[in-house]
Amino acid sequence: MLLASLNPAAVAAGADLGDAVRIDGVSLSRSDLVGAATSVAERVGGASRVAVLATPTAATVLAVTGCLIAGVPVVPVPADVGAAERRHILADSRAQAWLGELPEEAEGLPHVPVRLHARSWHRYPEPSPDAAALIIYTSGTTGPPKGVVVSRRAIAADIDMLAQAWEWTPQDTLVHGLPLYHVHGLVLGLLGSLRVGNRFVHTGKPKPAAYARAVRELGGTLLFGVPTVWSRVVEDGDAARALAPARLLVSGSAALPVPVFDGLAALSGHRAIERYGSTETLITLSTFASGERRPGWVGLPLQGVTTRLVADDGTELPHDGESIGQLHVQSPTLFDGYLNRPDATAEVLGDDGWYHTGDVAVIDSSGMHRIVGRESVDLIKSGGFRIGAGEIETVLLQHAGVREAAVIGAPDADLGQRIIAFVVGDAQPDELIDYVAQQLSVHKRPREVRVVESLPRNAMGKLLKKELAQWV
Structure with a gap:
């Protein structure tokens, strides 16, 4: 069973939890989840796929859970997506309805609301493990986003593999404030919790103070964040120190800068x-x-x-x-x-x-x-050398005058590609070029350093290097 902790028989026998899920001011027990999500399943059963506006709300939790109970594939749609991209996702996925919250532009699809207090105890057979669970649209770099079809079997296998690696158990309280339309927040955070059986707390936004409060007041043990989140936690020293009682801090979706790793270790005691x-x-x-x-x-x-x-x-x-x-x-x-x-x-x-x-x-x-x-943006081929942008970025971030750094290769008639670094901070460009040359091989030094106000990032904190290339 994909959502193993929501086994109706086990819940009926008393395997409940006062607040299995806490999100947007709403607490749901396992009994609440089973009853309300099964009510959703009754309303969408038989659909080929439905779209869910993936806001961090109880309605989203019940919409996704109800579809998985009914065996209906879910198309998570980012709440802040642009109109053109939303139309593409709906047309390409052939979603038959909006389930849960409704965006400002419904694009002509019918709306199926989620009622938080509705209950049904109908028993649905477990769908085939090979059935599609989610169709997640990836950010397009060379065209419109593509719909990635993810099976129930793949999700179950991944959660079980991670539970083993992270010693993740029902005794954990998992905390994050990440979007519910990506693998990190939706599959690992929410569905992982519903499979493992731990308590799940969504903080609304991934603010350092909210993470600290979740550990202090709710007993958070397993915390998920992207590097931008952990960087802000380190900047807020009190928040970082408040995470000491947690069991694991998990970072993903982009590379965690070494200075942030070291800062977390020094302040919270967690590597x-x-x-x-x-x-x-x-x-x-x-x-x-x-x-x-x-x-x-x-x-x-x-x-x-x-x-x-x-x-x-x-x-x-x-x-x-x-x-x-x-x-x-x-x-x-x-x-x-x-x-x-x-x-x-x-x-x-x-x-x-x-x-x-x-x-x-x-x-x-x-x-x-x-x-x-x-490979397309971070492997730089300069003067016959294969150079990883990340290695240079790591060194730049170790300089006291650099807060953020991104390195790309730009076309060069002589070298093939020349190394250009974009940094946020107050260091001088020539100083940084010399610094990298001292720490790494000389051929890995940037030929140019540009000091900028900020670096372009997406909602998950990933650098948008294609956009940086346009700046060049």
Whole structure:
């Protein structure tokens, strides 16, 4: 059963929790979740797929849960999505209705409201593990977003793998304030909690004070955040120190800067768990609760996951901690393909079952992985050298005059690509160029440093390097 903690028989027998889910001022017990979500299931059962405006509310929790009970695939739609992108998601997914909250523009779809106090105790058979659970639209970089079809089997496998790696149990209280339309907030945070059986607390927004309060007042033990969240926590020293009683701090969705890792360790006593994955693969790599946590490295393959590094000519590269190659993944958590896009699916998913992540990485002899970045923007080929942008960014962030840093390669007639760094801070460009040359090989120094007010990021805190390239 995908949502194992919501087994109606177990709930009826007393396996309940006073507030299994806390979100937007609403507390739901497991009995509430089963009764209200089953009422939702009765209203959407038989639909091919429905759209859910993924606001951080109890209505969203019940909408998603009800669809999973009924076996209806959910299309999570970001609440802040633009009109053109929303129309694309609805048309491409062929969603039949809006379930739960209604956006300002319904685009002609009927609306099925979620009633928080409605209850039904109808028993639904568990859908096939191979059935689609979610269709999550990825941010488009070269075109409109693509719908990633994620099966129930993949979600269950990933949560179980992470529960083992993080020693995640029903005794945990999981806390985050992340969006409910991405893997991090929706699959790991909400669905993970409904499978494992722990208490789930959503803070509304991922503010440092809210995380500190959740630990202090609600006993938060397992905290999820993106690097931007943890950076703000470190800046608020009191909030960081308040997280000391937690069990694990987990960072993902982008690389955690080493200075932020070190700051969390110094202030909270926690060396953060880092993990790696994508919408297409879910989470495949992670550091372990009982293992080494090395700043700048995202960990080992989870149980059942296999990885390889591939050179430009297709040959496999050694796991020597130095060789940079394309990262390929095999995993029971792989997606079923892009909706309506067999061509795009074939570009990244080989007949041999290997998913081509589009990321470049380094693997050491112990199997620990370091993500260099996206092959398209983070692997810089300059003067005959293959250089990872992330390595330079890490060094720049260690300079006292730099708060944020992003490095890209720009076309250059002589070098092929020249290294350009964008930084937020008060350091002088020439000073930073010399600093990198002193810390790394000279050929890895930026040829140009631009000091800017801020760096472009998406809702999950990821740098938008394609946009930076436009600045050049």
